[in-house]
Amino acid sequence: MLKQITVTVNGEQHTLEVEPRLLLVHMIRELLNLTGTHIGCDTSSCGACTILLDGKSVKSCTVLAVQANGKSITTIEGVAKDGQLSPLQEGFKENHGLHCGFCTPGMILRATELLANNPNPTEEEIRWGIAGNLCRCTGYNNIVKAIQYAGAKIRGEELPSTEPEFV
Amino acid sequence: MIPQSFQYESPGTLEEAIQLLHQYGDEAKILSGGHSLIPMMKLRFATPEALIDINNIPGLSYIREEGGKIKIGALTREVDLERSETLAKIFPIFRDATKLIADPQVRNMGTIGGNLAHGDAANDHPAVMMALNATIVATGADGPREIPIDEFFYGFYMTALQHGEILTEIQIPVPPAGTGSAYHKLERKVGDYATAGVAVQLTLGDDGMVKAAGIGLTNVNPTPMRAGRSEAALIGKPLSEESIDEAARLASEDCSPSSDLRGSEEYKRAMVAVLVKRMIHEAANKARQ
Numbered sequence: 001m002l003k004q005i006t007v008t009v010n011g012e013q014h015t016l017e018v019e020p021r022l023l024l025v026h027m028i029r030e031l032l033n034l035t036g037t038h039i040g041c042d043t044s045s046c047g048a049c050t051i052l053l054d055g056k057s058v059k060s061c062t063v064l065a066v067q068a069n070g071k072s073i074t075t076i077e078g079v080a081k082d083g084q085l086s087p088l089q090e091g092f093k094e095n096h097g098l099h100c101g102f103c104t105p106g107m108i109l110r111a112t113e114l115l116a117n118n119p120n121p122t123e124e125e126i127r128w129g130i131a132g133n134l135c136r137c138t139g140y141n142n143i144v145k146a147i148q149y150a151g152a153k154i155r156g157e158e159l160p161s162t163e164p165e166f167v
Numbered sequence: 168m169i170p171q172s173f174q175y176e177s178p179g180t181l182e183e184a185i186q187l188l189h190q191y192g193d194e195a196k197i198l199s200g201g202h203s204l205i206p207m208m209k210l211r212f213a214t215p216e217a218l219i220d221i222n223n224i225p226g227l228s229y230i231r232e233e234g235g236k237i238k239i240g241a242l243t244r245e246v247d248l249e250r251s252e253t254l255a256k257i258f259p260i261f262r263d264a265t266k267l268i269a270d271p272q273v274r275n276m277g278t279i280g281g282n283l284a285h286g287d288a289a290n291d292h293p294a295v296m297m298a299l300n301a302t303i304v305a306t307g308a309d310g311p312r313e314i315p316i317d318e319f320f321y322g323f324y325m326t327a328l329q330h331g332e333i334l335t336e337i338q339i340p341v342p343p344a345g346t347g348s349a350y351h352k353l354e355r356k357v358g359d360y361a362t363a364g365v366a367v368q369l370t371l372g373d374d375g376m377v378k379a380a381g382i383g384l385t386n387v388n389p390t391p392m393r394a395g396r397s398e399a400a401l402i403g404k405p406l407s408e409e410s411i412d413e414a415a416r417l418a419s420e421d422c423s424p425s426s427d428l429r430g431s432e433e434y435k436r437a438m439v440a441v442l443v444k445r446m447i448h449e450a451a452n453k454a455r456q
């Protein structure tokens with residue numbers, strides 16, 4: 001039996017008829033055509049499908065679309081504002097925080113919540129904070145730098161050097 | 168992977184949820200955080216015909232101190248346990264344990280009620296609840312009833328919850344001064360289930376005698392396990408290297424781990440002994456502070 005749900009995605013309200021078994025990630029990718037949210041493992045391990053649900057980062061491969069009824073969702077497509085990259089997007093770009101880019105949308109949404117809760121995290125807090133997001137390319141060091149860069153930008157401090165780190 | 172079709176209900180009150188559980192019978196399952204249930208449904212290990220989503224029932228998420236007990240609502244998420252100052256003060260073990268449960272995204276969804284109701288010996292809260300001597304409150308058509316934690320876990324994925332009952336609250340006695348608690352699990356990587364995990368709560372008297380001890384073990388037994396003989400080896404004696412060694416040895420003998428990808432039975436028994444020792448020391452250090 002189809003269920004009617006109303007969700008606000010990146011500020012825009014949608015009313016959809018969905019099967020209760022429809023996964024949120026499939027709703028986002030296939031019904032709303034927002035394909036920036038990736039499916040990596042499909043088993044809640046890799047974090048590629050991370051989105052914000054009412055501001056909290058969750059793995060959308062392990063949430064049902066019906067559970068998002070009445071809630072607001074942010075995907076990577078909604079992160080930049082008025083054509084301006086978000087501090088995190090800028091941080092990833094400036095610090096070589098991505099190679100293939102597959103993990104990047106999930107990393108950025110996860111780090112968005114991390115910085116919202118703690119704008120000045122230590123390196124250790126950042127590494128624990130992205131423990132649910134796998135990256136097979138970068139070796140993480142430049143992702144950590146990207147998040148530190150974004151934190152500094154949000155705090156209005158001098159931006160750290162963006163010399164890439166090769167290890 | 169997509170779950171099999173099911174009916175979805177999201178009641179707004181506990182009474183309505185219990186009534187729906189009765190209406191759908193055995194084929195209905197409760198949905199809390201969904202982070203054990205949905206993965207199982209995607210793999211079709213679970214194929215419920217109806218999901219009763221309790222997330223829209225107000226008043227099931229709280230942490231409060233009342234009548235000498237800490238009361239935790241079943242829908243309280245891991246992230247709220249992790250951040251709670253009330254818990255951090257009385258039960259440092261919660262910070263130890265929640266930090267090691269999965270990852271931040273999973274902790275944003277997973278609930279303590281679901282973690283216990285799942286009845287999985289690999290989950291971390293069961294051993295913690297044993298160490299803390301928790302009581303589970305289950306609410307059914309006849310109202311709430313209390314289940315001591317030692318009578319809660321029955322078998323593989325089986326608990327004392329009856330059909331039509333909802334786990335609504337966890338109650339933990341606030342321990343006297345001189346109490347400390349600690350949890351650690353050995354894991355292959357961040358977010359993994361335990362190779363072995365140990366929860367300890369100790370109460371020390373002014374004379375240095377162990378007045379009370381609670382020790383729970385994670386993932387080294389078919390069901391979550393209390394290391395009863397290890398507790399007895401500590402209680403009523405001053406804490407010494409000998410009694411700690413004895414408690415560690417007894418726990419590693421009494422558990423019943425299986426050899427699997429996380430390690431051989433022998434290795435897991437050895438790790439139980441190491442962790443029991445370390446957690447006793449850590450709990451004792453906190454008790455003395």
Ligand SMILES: Cc1cc2nc3c(=O)[nH]c(=O)nc-3n(C[C@H](O)[C@H](O)[C@H](O)COP(=O)(O)OP(=O)(O)OC[C@H]3O[C@@H](n4cnc5c(N)ncnc54)[C@H](O)[C@@H]3O)c2cc1C
Nearest residue numbers: 197199200201202203204269277278281282284290291334
């Ligand atoms: C990648 C990953 C890693 C994980 N790692 C860990 C880990 O290291 N340690 C750990 O402890 N857990 C781990 N988990 C499990 C996670 O903590 C789950 O959230 C938890 O086990 C179940 O809680 P839930 O609220 O998600 O319950 P759900 O998945 O919604 O429910 C689980 C079961 O309990 C029943 N149930 C739920 N709530 C109630 C209730 N109130 N009354 C009666 N029955 C109920 C459901 O019907 C279902 O059968 C992991 C999960 C994932 C996806």
Ligand code: FES
Nearest residue numbers: 040041042047061
């Ligand atoms: S696709 Fe969801 S966590 Fe990997």
Ligand code: FES
Nearest residue numbers: 099103135136137
């Ligand atoms: S940039 Fe390729 S997986 Fe992270």
